[in-house]
Every structure is written in C-alpha cells, then in structure tokens.
Amino acid sequence: MSKHVLAQNQYGKAENRIVKVTRKGSDGSWHEIRDLNVSVALRGEFRDVHLTGDNANCLPTDTTKNTVYAFGKEHGIASPEAFGILLAKHFVSSQSPIREAQIRIEEYAWERIPVPTRKEQHSFVRKGQEVRTAQITYSETTGLQVISGLKDLTVMNSTNSEFHGYIKDKYTTLKEAYDRILATKVTARWAHSALAADDAAFDWDQSYKKVRKNMLEAFAETYSYSLQQTLNQMAERVLDNCPRVNEVRLNLPNKHHFLVDLEPFGLKNDNEVYFAADRMYGLIEGTIHRDGVQPVIATSDWIVA
C-alpha cells in the first residue's frame, strides 16, 4: 500500500486567447468582436493517469484548447458566461471520466473608434488602459523642450489590413495575407515647437486630445498594406492637423492574430476565429518630423509589448 494519497487534482489548457469577429449588417461590414482569455480545468477520474501512466481517461489539454476555438465558430460568443456554460457542460457530458469542468474567463473590453465618414465599422480601442506621458527639459542655452506622449493605447482593425509582396528567402514561411486583423499597442511621443512650449496659454490637455484623436482616426481609416505604412499615416495625420507638433515617434508592436485552422473539425474559418498571440511580436518603430526640423525624441527606448 502506498503511503501517499493523491488528493485534489485537475488539468486543462490555460489562457486560450480567442478573438471572435462577428460580421453584421446586410453586407457584413458592421463588425463586433469578443476578446477572451479562456482557461479550462477538468476534474474527475484521473487516478490512473497520475498513478500508473494509463492515459485512457485523459482528454488531452490540446483537445480542450481546440474545443474552445471550435466552439467560438460553432456557437459564437454571446457573453463570457454563456460561452463558459457551453464549454463546461460539453466536457462533462461528452466524456464519462470527466465529472467537473471549470472554465475561467477574462474578457478584454473594446470600444469602437467612431469613423463618421464610413458606414463600415471595424476599428476598436481597448478600454481604459492608456497612460499619458510628458517629458519637459529646460536648458539655459536651448530653452524649453516639451515631449508629450502616451503608451498602452491598444487598437485593432478587424479587416482592411493586408500583408504581401514581401521578400521571400529560404527561411520565409509566412503566408501572404489579404485580409487580416491589424492590432497594436501604441507608444507615441510627439515634440512641440518652441511656439507651444513658450506660450503660457497653450492648452496642453486640448493638444493631447487632438493628437490622440488624429492618431486613432488615421489608424482606423488607413487601408493598410503593412504596419509600417499605418505608422507613417498616423504620424503624418498628426503633423498635418496639429501645427505646433514638429515630430512624432511611434513604437508599434504588431500584436499578431493568427487564423485558427478549424478544417480538422470540419469547420470553415471565414476570418472569424483568431488566436491572439502575445509573444513574440513584430516591432515597428519610426520618427516622422517636419522638413527642416532637427529630431529630438530619443530612439533607443526599450519598448515592451
């Protein structure tokens, strides 16, 4: 007789990141998204799995992961609770060794970026995460320098993004994309002209709002062939509309969303169910400034997505 007792145990795949795009309206141009982090834990008759290595009662964690993505397609995500109920009941009712299933879900909330000029709506910004930044330097010789900014402003376009026509060498495996999600967590800094810095009446709060709005609108309105192109559009829009901003530097991690292959389950993924990867990520960075102005924003900052 063993002296040891196998007590509480459970297993499953944790942190399945799923983004579900639902197309609405007669032409499907009104997009809704749900962005979840789903963890599955199964409890039941798993003594032998632990004690003898007999896996007859073990539903692989990989299967629990696939089930999350397949259910996203088959049932949609009406709410975290409704999705969790479907999954929990499925595991318990479909496999007799599984007696309990616990589904834990975090939902990340997104708001629309309103684009009044178009009826298609597929641009979103994550709620309440962004941080406003400011760096002020005053020098006896060169005077005031004000660099405003923001970080952690996460945005997504659920369509109107392509990436193809790139170099292909013997290490290239990336498939060309003609309709992909484009998402990034914006770090932006913008340097003001001395005209703004030395003007006691300059409204910094108003200026911040205006720069942010221009960046968001440019992100939403750009039909993108690369994040590099979107970066340039965002910065140019700010320089075009904010006359006292001389320079914009953007650090844009490409928050990759990979289409999940649902073919093995007999399901077609019509750009609806994505795996949101948090690492590794492309990191696209650049400075755009007015002609004739010397750039002043540091380029060496370490940005972590």
Ligand SMILES: O=c1[nH]c(=O)c2[nH]c(=O)[nH]c2[nH]1
């Ligand atoms: O917008 C992109 N720019 C790239 O340079 C790149 N590289 C890559 O693998 N995917 C992407 N996407």
